[in-house]
Amino acid sequence: MLLFLMALDTKRPVDTSTIAKDTKEHVLVSWSAQGALAPLVITGAKGSWLHAGERRILDFSSGLVNVNLGHGHPKVVRAIQEQAERLCYVTPSFGEESRAELARLVAEVTPGDLTKTLFTTGGSEANEHALRIARMYTKRHKVLTQWRSFHGQTQGAATLGGDNRRWANEPGITGVVRFLNPDPYRSMFGNDAQKALAHVEEVLWYEGPEYVAAIFLEPIVGSSGLIVPPDGFIRGLRALCDKYGILLILDEVMTGFGRTGTWFAAEHDGVVPDMLTFAKGVNSGYVPLGGVIVDEPIAKHFDANVLWAGLTYAGHPLACAAGVATIEAYREERLIERGARSGELLMRQLRAVAERHPSVGDVRGKGLFIGIELVKDRKTKEMLERWNGPSAKLQTAIKNALMQRDVYVLNRWNMLFIAPPLNVTEDEIAFGVKAIDEALDVADRYAATGEL
Numbered sequence: 001m002l003l004f005l006m007a008l009d010t011k012r013p014v015d016t017s018t019i020a021k022d023t024k025e026h027v028l029v030s031w032s033a034q035g036a037l038a039p040l041v042i043t044g045a046k047g048s049w050l051h052a053g054e055r056r057i058l059d060f061s062s063g064l065v066n067v068n069l070g071h072g073h074p075k076v077v078r079a080i081q082e083q084a085e086r087l088c089y090v091t092p093s094f095g096e097e098s099r100a101e102l103a104r105l106v107a108e109v110t111p112g113d114l115t116k117t118l119f120t121t122g123g124s125e126a127n128e129h130a131l132r133i134a135r136m137y138t139k140r141h142k143v144l145t146q147w148r149s150f151h152g153q154t155q156g157a158a159t160l161g162g163d164n165r166r167w168a169n170e171p172g173i174t175g176v177v178r179f180l181n182p183d184p185y186r187s188m189f190g191n192d193a194q195k196a197l198a199h200v201e202e203v204l205w206y207e208g209p210e211y212v213a214a215i216f217l218e219p220i221v222g223s224s225g226l227i228v229p230p231d232g233f234i235r236g237l238r239a240l241c242d243k244y245g246i247l248l249i250l251d252e253v254m255t256g257f258g259r260t261g262t263w264f265a266a267e268h269d270g271v272v273p274d275m276l277t278f279a280k281g282v283n284s285g286y287v288p289l290g291g292v293i294v295d296e297p298i299a300k301h302f303d304a305n306v307l308w309a310g311l312t313y314a315g316h317p318l319a320c321a322a323g324v325a326t327i328e329a330y331r332e333e334r335l336i337e338r339g340a341r342s343g344e345l346l347m348r349q350l351r352a353v354a355e356r357h358p359s360v361g362d363v364r365g366k367g368l369f370i371g372i373e374l375v376k377d378r379k380t381k382e383m384l385e386r387w388n389g390p391s392a393k394l395q396t397a398i399k400n401a402l403m404q405r406d407v408y409v410l411n412r413w414n415m416l417f418i419a420p421p422l423n424v425t426e427d428e429i430a431f432g433v434k435a436i437d438e439a440l441d442v443a444d445r446y447a448a449t450g451e452l
Contacts, residue, residue: 016041016053031165040403045071048421048428050408057403060432061410061419065222065254065369066280069326069335070421076286076325083321092119092314099315102323106282106293109263109327112272116299118307119291119315123253123279124152126290129309130275131156131216134247136308137298140213141175144203148181148224148387149217151251160216163224164388177212179203181221182229185362185373186381193232201240209244214274219265222254225387225415226371228364234269247274247298253290254369257281258330258422261340261367268366274298283326289319330422339422342429343367349433350418359384359443368424372416372436374443384414384447394443397452401439407432 019041023029029037044051047070050059062068069076083098090096103117118133120126135141143160145151151160158165159172166172182189182196189196204212219234221227234250241248250273255265259281266273275298279290313319330336347363347370354360354372361375374384374394385394395411402409409432410417420432446452 014041014043014053016043047071048424056406058407058428058432058435059420060407060435061417062421063285064280064410065259065417065419066285068257068259068281068339068422069284069329070423073284073326073329075329076284076322079321079325080286080318083318087317090317092310092312096315096317096320098317098320098324102282102315102320102327105324105327106278106291109257110276110293111264111266113296114272114276114293115296117291117293118309119289119320120279120311121288121313121316121319122152122290123251123277124154124157124290125311126253126277126279126292127151127157127160127216127251128154130249130277130292131160131214132309133275133292133294133298133307134214134216134249136305137301138213138245138247140211142177142207142212143175144177144179144200144207144212144215146181146217146221147178148183148221148227149251150222150224151216151218152253161224177203177207181225181227182233183225183227184230185227185364189230191230193230193236196230196233197236197240200237204240204244204246209246212244212246214247214249215241216249216251218251218253218255219269219271220255220260220366220369223410223412223417225373226365226369226417228366232269234266234271238271238273241274249273249275249277251277253277253279257326258336258339259367259369259419260365261336261343263336265366281326283319283322286322286326287316287319288313289316289323333423335422339368342420342422342424342426343370345426346370346418346420346429346433349429350436353433353437353440356437357440357444359440359447365418368419368422370418372418374414374416374447376447384443387413387415389413393452394446397442397446398439401442402435405435405438407435407439409436 042050050057106117107115145160147162149162151157156173158169159176179200184191252264256278275294277292283289351363354363359374362373376382376384
């Protein structure tokens with residue numbers, strides 16, 4: 001026990017210069033050209049704040065929209081410690097307490113009759129396995145997805161996605177067919193769910209609905225533009241799937257576990273999918289974890305048919321123990337409800353900020369999942385930096401302006417993604433909004449002059 005306690009000592013000195021050097025020389029950083037990188041060394045985190053030595057930085061996007069519970073929650077940290085003492089790993093074919101309990105809890109909080117979970121190590125693998133299950137269950141091959149979407153970076157998941165992160169993976173897998181998003185701000189469908197649904201059904205006719213296994217989408221598009229579909233669109237997709245015997249799979253990796261003001265975004269439309277994928281908020285990213293939960297008919301299918309899927313680290317005990325503690329914390333602290341209230345406050349403040357900045361074309365979202373879209377001109381809606389474009393000048397300038405004010409916000413192209421932890425305070429919201437207000441001066445100048 002003494003050795004275990006000694007191992008938990010986190011007050012040892014940190015040599016940030018060595019960490020920076022080793023990172024530069026030996027770490028490949030995702031989504032980046034490596035040469036000019038100089039990553040800030042993070043030495044700790046607590047609640048909504050990252051620590052870089054003595055400096056504190058407000059994490060106003062919950063990392064990659066995954067640290068829903070905030071950093072260093074004592075209940076989750078303690079659960080990981082206790083699980084590590086008891087059992088660190090067991091083969092997935094064995095029963096294990098934390099895995100079994102988390103599977104039951106996920107079934108309790110997800111909508112409808114979703115009942116059995118295949119655990120994975122993250123969202124990419126969750127979507128990859130959902131795709132495989134859909135094809136095994138339906139014995140069909142094609143899958144419909146949205147153009148503006150992201151579903152991960154394994155081979156199948158990358159093909160499912162619609163933005164430029166799939167390009168390096170192409171040609172990818174076969175059978176993926178895309179349809180246009182119903183984007184109320186800028187699509188040809190406007191806010192008309194029926195027009196958007198007619199388009200999806202037309203694509204189905206072209207492809208032959210009898211060959212389509214699933215319609216696979218994020219109920220609210222995440223990092224490809226934070227697009228909230230018009231009311232009734234997800235319900236209409238459910239009806240189309242029922243009409244043609246197609247599975248509806250909702251990717252709630254980013255929207256799940258309170259991010260949009262409800263446990264899952266599907267609840268906003270009162271929809272129960274056939275499968276739902278999750279990761280990120282299930283344990284706030286403390287240990288890698290994801291999963292796909294299926295409904296009763298699909299679960300029963302695999303009573304007599306082999307489930308050709310799995311991973312060495314599926315349902316890892318440390319990750320699942322963190323998941324159990326996270327769901328308990330959401331419930332005990334009523335964080336789903338708190339996040340919904342904080343989201344309303346944050347939306348009001350950001351829309352007030354938008355009125356002062358001509359470069360802001362739209363502010364949209366649900367709960368604590370809000371996007372700011374930047375434009376050159378509000379009337380034409382021309383993007384301030386083209387979606388899927390090669391330039392990163394604007395996003396880099398805005399990110400730097402925010403970091404100078406000790407606020408981290410995830411941003412891509414002409415979008416800012418504001419998604420603080422569900423337990424963010426009103427003072428922290430005010431701090432983050434003030435920094436965004438000031439940093440948007442950069443966007444206004446760029447829109448007016450083309451100069452940063």
